[in-house]
Amino acid sequence: MTVSLRSSTCISRASVGHLFQRPKLAYDCSGSVSFPSRPHNLSFKYLEITRQVQLCRTSAMAKAESGIEEIGVDLSLSPRVNSVKPSKTVAITDQATALLQAGVPVIRLAAGEPDFDTPTPIAEAGINAIREGYTRYTPNAGTQELRSAICHKLKEENGLTYTPDQILVSNGAKQSILQALLAVCSPGDEVIIPAPFWVSYPEMARLADATPVILPTRISDNFLLDPKLLRSKLSDKSRLLILCSPSNPTGSVYPKELLEEIAEMVAKHPRLLVLSDEMYEHIIYSPATHTSFASLPGMWERTLTVNGFSKAFAMTGWRLGYLAGPKHFVSACNKIQSQFTSGASSISQKAGVAALGLGYAGGEEVSKMVKAFRERRDFLIKSFGEMQGVKMSEPQGAFYLFIDLSSYYGTKAEGFGAIEDSESLCRYLLDEGQVALVPGDAFGDDSCVRISYAASLTTLQAAVERIKNALAALRSAVPV
Numbered sequence: 018m019t020v021s022l023r024s025s026t027c028i029s030r031a032s033v034g035h036l037f038q039r040p041k042l043a044y045d046c047s048g049s050v051s052f053p054s055r056p057h058n059l060s061f062k063y064l065e066i067t068r069q070v071q072l073c074r075t076s077a078m079a080k081a082e083s084g085i086e087e088i089g090v091d092l093s094l095s096p097r098v099n100s101v102k103p104s105k106t107v108a109i110t111d112q113a114t115a116l117l118q119a120g121v122p123v124i125r126l127a128a129g130e131p132d133f134d135t136p137t138p139i140a141e142a143g144i145n146a147i148r149e150g151y152t153r154y155t156p157n158a159g160t161q162e163l164r165s166a167i168c169h170k171l172k173e174e175n176g177l178t179y180t181p182d183q184i185l186v187s188n189g190a191k192q193s194i195l196q197a198l199l200a201v202c203s204p205g206d207e208v209i210i211p212a213p214f215w216v217s218y219p220e221m222a223r224l225a226d227a228t229p230v231i232l233p234t235r236i237s238d239n240f241l242l243d244p245k246l247l248r249s250k251l252s253d254k255s256r257l258l259i260l261c262s263p264s265n266p267t268g269s270v271y272p273k274e275l276l277e278e279i280a281e282m283v284a285k286h287p288r289l290l291v292l293s294d295e296m297y298e299h300i301i302y303s304p305a306t307h308t309s310f311a312s313l314p315g316m317w318e319r320t321l322t323v324n325g326f327s328k329a330f331a332m333t334g335w336r337l338g339y340l341a342g343p344k345h346f347v348s349a350c351n352k353i354q355s356q357f358t359s360g361a362s363s364i365s366q367k368a369g370v371a372a373l374g375l376g377y378a379g380g381e382e383v384s385k386m387v388k389a390f391r392e393r394r395d396f397l398i399k400s401f402g403e404m405q406g407v408k409m410s411e412p413q414g415a416f417y418l419f420i421d422l423s424s425y426y427g428t429k430a431e432g433f434g435a436i437e438d439s440e441s442l443c444r445y446l447l448d449e450g451q452v453a454l455v456p457g458d459a460f461g462d463d464s465c466v467r468i469s470y471a472a473s474l475t476t477l478q479a480a481v482e483r484i485k486n487a488l489a490a491l492r493s494a495v496p497v
């Protein structure tokens with residue numbers, strides 16, 4: 018497909034869509050994302066400015082790239098890219114940021130990122146690493162110092178025994194997960210993913226030429242996987258089961274007994290491995306407790322444990338995560354990484370050592386943040402519990418509330434249009450309430466929306482008020 022960059026970027030003002038629609042070229046080329054366009058134009062008050070800015074940028078980008086006004090370029094992409102959906106969490110966060118930059122006082126509760134700064138001892142370790150010239154490539158798998166510290170942590174906190182050659186440090190846990198999928202999946206393999214799921218799992222499975230098999234869960238079961246459903250879906254094609262506890266987006270924590278039941282089922286399928294995503298391990302609210310899947314009888318040999326520093330240590334920008342597992346699989350991931358990104362940042366690895374040196378489960382620094390998250394969770398549970406038409410399951414960990422607002426579907430808002438699903442509801446809440454949430458559809462459950470409570474109590478109070486008012490307007494529009 019050869020198109021003229023110039024002609025594809027010259028979009029008339031009249032043809033520009035609504036808030037969530039970006040210029041076609043920006044969507045195609047940059048990997049930026051948008052919600053699907055709608056035939057009718059919705060009244061998004063503030064986005065005209067943002068859209069115009071984006072259009073100019075896109076046009077400028079195309080010109081800068083080509084250097085001439087008209088150029089023919091083959092814009093076709095690999096089928097691999099075309100099979101992957103872009104991340105809606107990133108999309109809505111970008112859009113909320115664009116609105117803010119355009120002067121709209123949006124409250125952003127869409128991002129999966131702690132609002133705290135990286136604790137000082139960790140930041141200092143990074144600064145010292147630079148000062149001391151610790152700025153060169155490290156071994157591909159990560160420094161011996163960091164991998165030993167990770168082994169120590171896994172032993173002390175998770176009851177798991179690993180040696181440093183069974184650990185692979187990467188540029189964030191996202192990389193660890195993708196590499197694990199690339200390493201173990203063959204075309205035709207199935208990756209079993211309970212829904213609601215973290216947005217990237219199905220797309221990563223597709224990138225690895227595998228087929229995601231989504232297993233729905235119920236809010237009444239606290240979004241926990243029903244072992245009977247799992248049993249009915251397992252076959253010789255099942256290669257990987259992905260578990261995430263505490264969960265993004267639901268905050269559910271798998272009790273040990275349920276994990277044991279799942280483990281019994283897994284043990285009956287020799288080809289089946291488990292990827293246990295334990296990113297939110299430390300952000301957990303007692304009496305809930307965390308169990309590492311690999312610690313269950315017979316599971317060490319077939320479990321790939323993923324963890325990282327982004328969430329518990331407020332280190333999202335440091336890009337540091339890791340995989341622990343049997344050497345055979347970890348070495349395969351290591352090989353992929355060696356031809357892909359090489360080792361993680363030397364500076365971040367020094368900071369990672371300092372993070373693990375803070376004490377059991379991150380010590381006082383982490384427990385301060387967890388305490389704040391808990392207060393916020395309690396506030397939201399109470400506030401939404403008092404609202405009409407809201408169904409919830411109390412999260413036991415992470416910093417998300419995944420609430421069912423589907424009772425508002427089928428309503429209409431004056432000057433906006435129909436609320437049909439989680440996406441239109443989130444667009445409405447952004448337009449009317451100026452609060453950015455993520456549609457549950459992105460996580461495989463369209464009845465819900467995800468609220469990230471990685472924001473101060475004051476911010477959350479304001480957000481709840483706005484959501485309440487916006488929903489109240491819908492309620493009154495419901496035909497009785």
Ligand SMILES: Cc1ncc(COP(=O)(O)O)c(C=O)c1O
Nearest residue numbers: 129189190191215265325327338
């Ligand atoms: C469940 C889960 N796993 C993995 C990741 C990846 O984290 P990072 O790449 O920042 O280490 C995230 C980030 O949002 C997550 O929510």
